Amino acid sequence: MFTAGKYDVIVIGAGHAGIEAALASARIGCKTLMTTLSLENIAMMPCNPSIGGPAKGHLVREIDALGGQMGLTADKTCIQFRMLNTGKGAAVHALRAQADKKIYQAVMKEICENTDNLDIKQLLIEKIIVENKKIAAVITETGEIYQATTVILASGTYLKGRIIIGETIYDGGPNGQRAAINLSDSLKEIGIKFMRFKTGTPARVDGRTLDFSKMEIQKGDENIQNFSFMTDIPTKNKTFCYLTYTNNKTHEILKKNLHRAPMANGIIEGTGPRYCPSIESKIIMFPDKERHQLFLEPEGLNTQEYYVQGMSTSMPMDVQIEFLHTIPGLENAKIMRPGYAIEYDCIDPLQLKPTLEFKGIAGFFSAGQSNGTSGYEEAAAQGIIAGINAAMFVKGKEPLILKRSEGYIGVLIDDLITKGTQEPYRMMTSRAEYRLLLRQDNADLRLTPHGRSVGLVSNERWNRFQTKKAEIEIATSYLSNTILTPSKDINDKLISLNIGEIRNTMPLSELLRRPNVTYENLQTIFDIPQISTEAQFQVETNFYYEGYIKKQTELALKLEKLESKLIPQGIPYENILNLRSEAREKLAIIKPRSIGQASRISGVSPADISVLIVWIEQQKRLQSITQLKHHKI
């Protein structure tokens, strides 16, 4: 066979995971190949035309802080921005933006094409070659061999993809693309275990046939914030979204046709996500709800296609048309693309290490939707970690493993590899036990040093980060060390700002603990350091929420001890008879890295953890005794 090339890192797939993986490894300096079924598919958004939202927006900020691409491209190409949850604590503020799908893709393609060390090829990979438990090469549909030190699987929903629209079924990837049929079989041959998942997407309708006057208009924010810590120029809103509701008539039509839903007639076997139920399952699950909301979101500026968010369905075409026409504003809607359900193979993520490398196959990594997740942001987050760790593997350096207390990315990967998932995994802020520490505003402070140490953070980003950090430190120490004594002069000033007078001697920082007092306020009456708005926000937040932040930090530190207690590899769990059998089996499958991870496995009790700790200590002592004896002989 013809050997067509040799790479440090080969990334299979050029979706959101693939791009971040390929860009990361290439930028770190590894010779990288990114393959895709079609060059037109790079960074495709087959589902909703939006990026961000609670937890997802946090992920984008974290990807950016590490030196990733998603945030930068989103800032450049998105057409409407909203900060959600502003009425709640800073930890759950979340940026969400409407994307222009085509422009997003074009910009991403251009960036990838112009990245040093990165080759992009239109190839269908059919086979993975493993030699001596190490990844060796990939083989294409047309038979060429590409040798590789590492391979990253980022094949999304393409593996054995099957499209279902009502009674119609065909093999295919999302959005009218080909499916990758043979690759999953090749992966099964090398011992990888799969699950079958399902997801769906609503119809796209023609904007010219919509009556927006019957809908509620949704505008973007006036003061736009960006995803990337590097974006300075405020982006402009260029479009609107629209809100409307289903009604009784809609529900009647759906109910009448339920027997034709692929879910009901047994055509769909895969497990669908609970957070993204089709409209037909919403009707079944919440029969008392009188109406369901739906958003009309433009797919871009240069298209009439509108995404009908909230109306995911796999009903036959005639039903889709009939029920859409009952909705105010959609009476004459013409469907441009029907909604559909897609079933696909994905790997069971329990087979992965926290580096996203397969446990039994050195140099083989996996990232994105093919790991059982859902969402562009979740995919990109895994992509950047897999890309970094493939590069670290090539360079023989320590891998990057983020802790749960360091980022949503840490939570995401730890959940996947420790608990597995029964449905496409979606990130939610409620999954993060240290939510208050993992704010979207401080992602850079948490992660940019990590990005720098693996070589992904540019000098420009690093300098900017250092400046911000220094500003925060100077201001914090100034505010904590400047003591206010009550005097008429000071109280008059405070009253003039509506802050309220002080009665006791206190550090200036105390004032920031009062509601509605900002750094900017204080600046008008006190001579405090001039710092950037972003740094001001950090200082305000740190003082305002100090008590709670301290509580969570302490908890994280306490548990950190367990995280840093590493479990030696190759433990014969089946021989530790004092473990309960369920724990024994789970531990043998998951092979946790640390005692902390072991304690999060469902079915492993605190007593099992105690047994494990004592057993490890016992083995350690036994070993040192044998070594001692050896020495004497």
Added chain:
Amino acid sequence: MIQIQGDTISAIATAFGEAGIGIIRMSGKQAIDIADRIFKSVNGKKLTEVKDRSIILGRIMDSKGAVIDEVVVLIMRSPKSYTKEDIVEIQCHGGLMVTQKVLSRTLEEGARLAERGEFTKRAFLNGRLDLSQAQAVLDIIQAKTNEALKTAEDKLSGKMTGEIYKLKQQILKIIAHIEAIIDFPEDDIENLTLNEITNEVTTAIDEVNELLDFETKSKILTAGIEVAIIGKPNVGKSSLLNLLSKSEKAIVTDIPGTTRDVIEEYINIQGVPIKILDTAGIHKSTDKIEEIGIKKTKEKIMQANLVLALFDGSREFDNEDETIINLIKNHNVIVLLTKCDLPTKIDSNKIEIHFPTEKAISISVKTKDGVDILRQNITDKIKNMSGDLAFIRNARELEALRHVRKNLEEAKDTIALNIGVDFISIDLRSALQELNTLTGESVDEDIINEIFSKFCIGK
């Protein structure tokens, strides 16, 4: 939550009812501080100041400063102790109830209830025990595992105490609503006002208080099962109590009507703590004091989980026995024919006819005949009373409930601050975490399942 070492653990070191004294042992960084906060020595010295290995006399006080018990405290400082940490042992004299109260005090002051085998585990990990003892450590922990498994199974099969489950659902409901609003701000989820949250949290606090209200409402919470011994005067009630509890608390004479008040004693049958009540014999009395005693007896019967009904085998069945039968007909009963070492005069059919499911057991306090059968019968009965058994709260549940109450109170404080609903959720999650330590379920999964089952969410 698992701690490898260092935090302060506390547990009762003696089995209930087996010895006159109950010992509470603490090990860890804070052990001496915690002991010092609940203890007043006779000589006025602080425990933090006394020499290693000192034995100090004094009193354990409750949180309001009232005396719980006269105790002896033994201090062993790190590293010259079993666990190589600071160890404090408190020896109490007042029986099970008091020992548990002292344990509770240590928990209130910041100690954590020890897992089974945890003292030994620390001793091993800190290098106090040698390798040959390692297997023993593993076995002790595993014993705990099996036991936990059993309770876990009980819980799965629906026996988890109904109230705790209810409480958990109440807290989960609030969290799920808050979290749904946070994670799905663009979905059509009904709003939740701070007032509504306050009300829901208050309801949860009330539920916890009801569960914790063990002193006034149901002593059974800490004491376990209550068993009342009843029978006509001189039938042998006090003798049986003394035998079961191996003490001489009740006065035994051949004068009918010796016991005029209700006497309580704690025993331990196959690991279940049981409170036994000796009662005044029931008959028509003219004696005022005796009459009060009889009235109390009747109350106790109403309250008891199980009644041991004694009939004198050495005498003919009489009117007084008849009265007893009428009193206990609708209760959970074990029928005993006493003094079986003497010639039998009673016709047991006259009794058994009223208790179709019971077979009378003949016993003798003198020869100990039938006593083992009686013990077995008590255990069986207790196992069958799953409804009543649900009332038994062990120390672990009580500890968890106290923490839950604290977290819920903190949630109320947070609501008052009005800094965002996500902060309220932090406190509520801690509460849920505490309850889940009892059931072993994962908080995150619980919350997410609840969100998806209660709210219609999705694109």
